[in-house]
Amino acid sequence: MKILVINGPNLNLLGIREPEIYGNRTYADLVKFIGDVAADCGIEVEVRQTNHEGVIVDWIQECRGKFDALVLNAAAYTHTSVAVHDAIKAVQVRTVEVHLSEPKSRDDFRKVSFIESVAEKTCSGRGFESYADAIRHLAGRGIFCRRLARGEGV
Ligand code: DQA
Numbered sequence: 444m445k446i447l448v449i450n451g452p453n454l455n456l457l458g459i460r461e462p463e464i465y466g467n468r469t470y471a472d473l474v475k476f477i478g479d480v481a482a483d484c485g486i487e488v489e490v491r492q493t494n495h496e497g498v499i500v501d502w503i504q505e506c507r508g509k510f511d512a513l514v515l516n517a518a519a520y521t522h523t524s525v526a527v528h529d530a531i532k533a534v535q536v537r538t539v540e541v542h543l544s545e546p547k548s549r550d551d552f553r554k555v556s557f558i559e560s561v562a563e564k565t566c567s568g569r570g571f572e573s574y575a576d577a578i579r580h581l582a583g584r585g586i587f588c589r590r591l592a593r594g595e596g597v
Contacts, residue, residue, distance in 0.1 A: 445509075446488050446489075447488075447505075449513065452493075457473055466543070466571075477490050484579060499524075499527055503531055504530060522555055522556065531558070532561050542565075544567070
């Protein structure tokens with residue numbers, strides 16, 4: 444199984460950006476975390492980040508015939524982008540929506556997600572662990588991966 448992880452605008456600033464909400468770990472830490480979880484689940488993963496809505500659309504379209512599933516943190520575009528919603532619908536790629544924070548318990552404008560209705564699952568509010576939840580769901584392992592099953596943690 445090969446999955447694409449797309450991270451949207453401002454996630455490159457993790458560690459600097461609102462650490463009280465998003466934590467102190469950096470974007471490089473996140474990429475390593477995702478790689479470790481995927482390897483543990485026996486999944487091939489590619490992790491990308493962009494600040495541009497159209498690039499997210501291009502990358503979703505690229506999933507056709509190339510990736511088995513998409514893990515998407517569309518960041519602010521979650522709450523605004525009909526284009527990202529339409530791209531997922533058009534490509535029909537299995538999609539899990541991810542957020543570090545819990546957008547629905549923040550500002551009112553974050554309560555709407557244009558991704559939710561085209562995603563098979565939303566994993567949010569657990570920091571980096573939201574990505575682990577998404578990958579393990581796609582791997583069909585629930586919360587258990589090999590290392591966890593051996594009691595070693597991730
Ligand atoms: C976010 C939540 C969004 O509301 C926000 O615009 C982001 C990050 C999250 O991961 O918690 O940029 O997607």
